[in-house]
Amino acid sequence: MVLLAFGTLGDQAHDERDPRAAVRVAQTNYTGAVSAGLVCASALQAQGHGSLVVLSSVAGERARRANFIYGSSKAGLDAFAQGLGDALYGTGVHVMVVRPGFVRTRMTAGLPGGPLATTPEAVAAAVELGLRRRAETVWVPGTLRMVMSALRHLPRGVFRRLPV
Ligand SMILES: NC(=O)c1ccc[n+]([C@@H]2O[C@H](COP(=O)([O-])OP(=O)(O)OC[C@H]3O[C@@H](n4cnc5c(N)ncnc54)[C@H](OP(=O)(O)O)[C@@H]3O)[C@@H](O)[C@H]2O)c1
Structure with missing residues (x-):
């Protein structure tokens, strides 16, 4: 595994003013994952x-004003x-x-978490359960699946005004 x-x-805020820093985020999260993912696959x-x-992250489900550089990379x-996953389906x-x-x-140290904030241990437990079930997608916490399903379909003008 x-x-x-x-x-x-x-x-x-800093990365919007410094495109090279923004590119570092994109390179690490996206390009790095494409490279490492293909090697591992x-x-x-x-x-x-x-x-x-x-x-991945819920941040990748819909780009938010507050972190669209990270969100787009995710x-x-x-x-x-x-x-x-689709390419490897049926290969074992x-x-x-x-x-x-x-x-x-460490990534979120000092940031306000909100009511659905969770822990690395909860993510680990969800990963273990997902592996046992051979799941293709795992949300942590699981309630985020429904929350994001609603947020994903909000009109842009409404979504933009949300304090997310
Ligand atoms: N924390 C959250 O709220 C959250 C939510 C959704 C998804 N995620 C995702 O979960 C994963 C783990 O994040 P985390 O919260 O555990 O953050 P973390 O504690 O900051 O860990 C990030 C890890 O990525 C490594 N890393 C960062 N840049 C790298 C680079 N350029 N080359 C190689 N390694 C690099 C770090 O290595 P070093 O130790 O050497 O710095 C560290 O081991 C990430 O993919 C993150 O996007 C996190």
Whole structure:
């Protein structure tokens, strides 16, 4: 099993003024994952079984004003991982996309979490359960699936005004 869990949040306000910093976020989260993901997929395919678990994010579900640089990099990563999962379907290799919300880690230290904030331990438990079920998508917490399903369909003008 390969757990692809690297990533960087960046600093949205700073990165909007410094395109090179924004590109670093995109390169780490998207380009880095495309590169590492394909290398790992090839190794797993060669052995004929195994799982590639990809840490995506709810931030990739819909770009938010507050973190659209990070969010767009995660949207790209998420789409890539879904496509890779389809490409490997039937080969014995399973790709699982994990979409956590706010997780209290070094990445989010000092940021306000909100009511659905969760922990690395909860993400780990959800990953383990997802692997046992051979799930293709895992939301953490699970309620985010319904929340994002609603948010995804809000008109732009309404979504823009939400304090998210
Ligand atoms: N925390 C959240 O709220 C949250 C929510 C949704 C998804 N995620 C995703 O979950 C994953 C894990 O994040 P985390 O919260 O555990 O954050 P974290 O504690 O900051 O860990 C990020 C990891 O990525 C590595 N990394 C960052 N930039 C790298 C680069 N350019 N090359 C190689 N490694 C690099 C870091 O390595 P070093 O230790 O060497 O710096 C660190 O091990 C990430 O993909 C993140 O986007 C996090």
